[in-house]
Amino acid sequence: MAPILSDPLFYLAAVPAVILVGLSKGGFGGAMALLGVPLVALVVPPVQAAAILLPILIVMDIVSLWAWRGFFDRRLLAIMLPGALAGIAIGWLTAAVVTEAHVRLIVGLVTLLFFVRWAVDKVRRNERIARHNAPKGFFWGTVAGFTSFVAHAGGPPYQVYALPLRQDPKLYTGTSVVFFAIVNAIKLVPYFALGQFDATNLTASLILVPLAPLATLAGAWIVRRMKPQVFYPFMYGMVLIVSLKLIHDGVRGLWGW
Template sequence: MQALADLTLFHDLPSLAAAIVAVFLVGLSKGGLGGAFALMGVPILSLVMSPVQAAALLLPVLLMMDAVSLWTWRGWLDRATLWHALPGAALGIGVGGLTAAYTPEAMVRLLVGLVALGFVARMALARRAGRVPATGQHRLRGTVWGGVAGFTSFVAHAGGPPFQVYALPLRLDPRVYTGTTVVFFSVVNVIKLVPYTALGQFTAPVLTSALVLVPLTVGSTLLGAKIVKHMRADAFYPLMYGMITLAGGKLVWDGMTALVAG
């Protein structure tokens, strides 16, 4: 354990255990099981290290998960969704990088959580009334929600719900939806490397810690993908709406707790 402590951020068994739980949950999410699990990564790691270290550790882990997911979901994507959402995401990351020092993360989490819960409530009411809104591809809407996803992903690691607000109503085939989501956030995470590197976040202990977690990173991502590939659409979409509800609730809780504590 001492050798591991000298080279990584895992200075004791609790810190290693927290990393294992966090990476396992995030891997299930990256495999295709939705964003709620992904939001648990930084909070769990923040129990045993600083939030800045937790966020820095997760980015190379996420990039490894992206590589596994891109291979697993190769060929399953909707190019129109990416065409509409990715330019906005790049712009959102740029804005996030320039304004991160002045943007209260707690407020961002609270607002994203409220948007996610409002979206689910709107869809639920429409379904109950028998008039689920038919939404197709839309350049402006895709750019706006892609931009919000890029910004919130950089500032608060909460890009999932804004992207889902645009992508879920498209009612893509579950495998196409998952593959498209994988490509979108793979590109987002690669772009985030530039400002994170400029901020000096990737220290030797951070990178070594990520390397130690490679087997779990690969295994948990493949497990998430295996579960999703065996799901029917009538089970997949209720799960996704359930996940965005959980994610929205957690973001609201995290944001309000931090604002009250501050």
């Protein structure tokens, strides 16, 4: 048996990580999802942590698609998914030269500016509802695909485009579920090509996967009962937490703090 499969410390880190990611996948906010890889990376290398979690994410996506079936915005998907495909391709081609720390720092700073702009508009009582914009959506879809491939951090760029649309919480969550289910499925191809899946990692994924549907359905149950007046302030609060977490991880990765 591989050492990690018999190491209690691995499960002390991995079990909470899967639960947090599952709650996020159910629609409960991206900050929890960002904790997944760093938690597992406390006991295994970051790349191995991402490889172990990806098959579990796929299972969560399947459960989320069932839980949120019928709720999705075709227009948003048509605008953002082509960009996401381009972003994944860019991430694959630049995997050897782009560091995860740079990606996390840049995405964190952009996301923090996005939150600050929303907060200023909120104080001024000038919160605007955005409309679909194809060039803007393609750009943020590309960023989401790239950051999802490199650092499993596709949520913040997606939110920069999707949150200002002020969709019904069910429509917002269902659309994000479809978007990231497709993105994660496509990521399997380059991850296989880069040799990220081996017997040890897949066995670890298989051991942890029973937690995936339970945590995902719990997240969906909570979000379905949230009113828009609660959902959107909560989501923007998650955006702030995510941005600070990404900046922290990026700075620590670059300067070794």
